[in-house]
Amino acid sequence: MEALLSRLNRVDMHETIDDRRKKTMSKEVVWIAVLGPDGSGKSTLIANLEEELKGAFRRTARFHLMPGLLRRRRDSGPVTDPHGKPPRSLPASLLKMLYYLLDYNLGYRLKVRPALVRSTLVLFDRYYDDLLIDPRRYRYGGPLGLARWLRCFIPRPDVFLVLDVPVEKLLERKQEVEPEELQRQVEAYRRFVLETPNAFLLDGSLPPEEVAREAREVLLEVLHGRYLDRRRTWFPQAAEREEEEYLEMSLGLRLPKGRPTHAYLSLPDDRGYLLPLRTGHAFRRGLELYPAQNRKARLGKAVLGALAGTGLKGPGLSKVRLEEGENSVFQTLREVFRRDDLYFAVSLGTPGPHRKPVVQVMTREGEVLGYAKIGWNKATKELVVNEAQMHNKIRCLNFPHLRIPDVVHLSQEGCSTILITRPLEGVNGGKWDNESFQELVEILAKLANQTSEDRCFLDTPFWQELNDRVLHLSDYLPHYQLKTLTHALQILENRLRDVELPWVLRLGDVTRWNTAIDEQSGILQVIDLEYAKEHWLVGWDLFRFFDRFSVIPTSKLFGYYRAVGVDPEQMDTLQLAFWVDLFTEWALTWKNAELLISPAARNVFRKIAGIIHFLNTQLEVR
Template sequence: MTARVAAPADPRSRTDGLGWVTRAVFGDERIALSVGVAPPPGHRAVARYAVVPSLARARFLLPLGAPRATAAALLAYNALRPPKVRAVRAALGVLARVGVVDLAPFPRLTVSLPEGVGADEALLAGRLGAALGEAAVHAACGVRPPDPNHKPTLQLFAPDGRPLGYAKIGWNPATRALVTAEAAALRDLPAVTGAPEHPAAPRLLAESTEAGRVVALVEPLPPAVRGVPVDDPPRLAAQLAVSRRGRPPAPPRPLAGSSFARRLAAEAARAAAGTPDGHRAVAAVAALTDRHGGTAVEFGHWHGDWVPWNLGVHAGRLVAWDWEHSGPDVPVGFDLAHDAFQRALVLRGEPAAAAARAVDADLERHGAGLGLGPAARELVADAYLLEMWLRTWRLADAGAGWNAALHPALLDVVEKRHSG
């Protein structure tokens, strides 16, 4: 592989969101990127993007040269977006459909390759298009500030605007682990999504590992999918279907001696070896077992990020996406607990202690629908909150940094619950 060509105004040298995204998407050393100037000598342009609205405030990379694909990048799944974002995208989408975006004075990002190097060889979008069997694909990408926990996502469209897929890019240890986990979950789900009440899920179309990146190409959602309201009541039957994966209910087992408890203990021990607060997690796991070790609960899978913004409805059926935190062998009720916790933390802006109380309230209100008695509800709440702190530690340990809303506040909450 030849050395990267330093094209004039290459945005990969920037320290903002545009630099972060272009480094992840256009990582091949042979690719030259330039803004507002011709490709370097010996190169030919293979794609052009509008940087919207400006280099300094970039929010989108919109493909140029195919108005229907440009419009689709703005309009597809717009009903799932917040009202203000939806309005801006709708207005731009109408203009894009008639070719106005191609003529608008947005900065132009030119992607070029040396003569003899094919787009399906060097460009991620080209390789993904080849995996889909599409002769031509156009990729769009959102731009957001650099964040070690976020994954650039390419939206792939055919020239006529048909959505072809979404490619999540894991570029550091934290995001590579998340993309790998989602690919594994989606690979297994087709065997169970036909079970009664199980939500539909997008299929995994392709996956690859290359140059320090893990890429999962996921099927597009149905065009007519609509998001569930943020005040939608818990979908208990769907949560049970996810947990049981088409199988009959599993017999309850005590927390003590379970593989779940052993995993918590092992992760807490690793946290203790790597962070000053890890010893508190070790003590919290021991306290959890002392308090709830004899309580029997059903164990099963969970979605891992069951929240309204990861759920929709299509043709009367629930659809769930973003399975990157999915996993097996957790107490049934974790998805209900997570839904309550995140609604409080994210939607209402409440602190971790208040979000923990929301978990207790939702388990009290709805836990019986999951077969949870009073002792099991207490176990699920305490175990879930500890699981969430360990997730926070895992992401931090993988380079994503600490979530300030959850650390150390959530660990404080866990300790107070065990001492109460």
């Protein structure tokens, strides 16, 4: 911890930002809204950004709350009593909302958008969202639900910078608002950041120049991410070549021209699935590899399956021909199953350092014989081997409430490590309701009690690994994220210094699409164990199950922690430990792989960093 603090204190913000990212600033336009309670430093931050970024943009434009197209510009001075006037009547409030709607939309088209086109840095001091957080300030007397709905029709800035300042410091700067109301606003702004993908929380209690540095680094990260997001559009041939290389290296397959053998289902997050075209039965079963999560995705998946039943396989999908090379994994699978009449569907995996294919092995009639996970580089081979080892260890537990797939085969074939398991029916797409969730909680608690080992928090490999990871990431992460992680470690150390906890088996990937409760036996079925670990943070799998990248309500966790003998007062602190663990584990895999962080992964890191910052602030005041 001392080494990390020393490293953090030596960081020069100007040296941590890649020069190439600086160049992107001058070629981009950005629209920023700065939010925060009275006294948080919005005007100071905007003035500093105008001064520091003026060389990167042709000009700057500054607005207060809205574009102001329908009102005369007048300087009314600072607001000294924001809640002094009563709310408007309902009719007057509805007319005011119509006025806002017109001003924001017409003002965007006639003032904001033309400024952006001319490479202008557009800065808003407050925005429409302030009305939802502090309706009394704007004398809004209508239903908040209507105001939230109308937000869907308001143009959105590229970035929200939200200044977070403790109530005590806000009161030192201004006393126009009561402390209780200030506390409510501070918490509301924090929640706004968690719910808004392009919102960032800045520590407004720092000196103004430090706040401006953090803001500048956030903007550079956003613009750099925007550039990476556009690369696939600018250079589609490069993306296609990368995919072809991945197929050849991981599966020994080529993509020549000719009669297609597979349909290619491509998703917006760059995941992809190869579905066999030669038989409708195999095509429909291959769709099971795709864990459709939302209603639109489930509908599309159902339509594809229904059409395949009529003989129309994959309309609207790209078609490719797979040709097997000398080291084809498909040929290895034929030898393992001792059959030449096999059909293969492939999940190409989530892009990133741990991307690996999973092959569904089927007969012509669509009977699934097994699933093969292919480790094709150092990182993915380690995952496949770890999964095989954890299969054996979990079998030895003889835990009656957990079912995992049977291992059929594990081998090193050429440059690949191949693990083949039998299918578990009913896992993909299993339904989760309150009853099944409670069964999950009970089973995970029983598993924790059977595998627990009590140790003080600071004496565990978990704590040592967290510190080691953050130290290794100190020259890789943006400074504001590194500072957030360092602050979290300090909070964990202070709150859990002498606390003894049970350290339990972590299954690792307990998500809604990888697990299911068997309706007849009530047994938990889990298909992925590649991230399983022994003696890890209690409750880790339960946190992972939610997988929504938001703060998890402690009410969902109370029963579990009571069952494993952990003080419920520690739930938020343990949740903080979970998010720090998840963030640093994923970030370190990207660093070790020496890959550019994908836009999707970058957004995930932003969300988790926001959650950690939120929990830091919540735990600090207790």
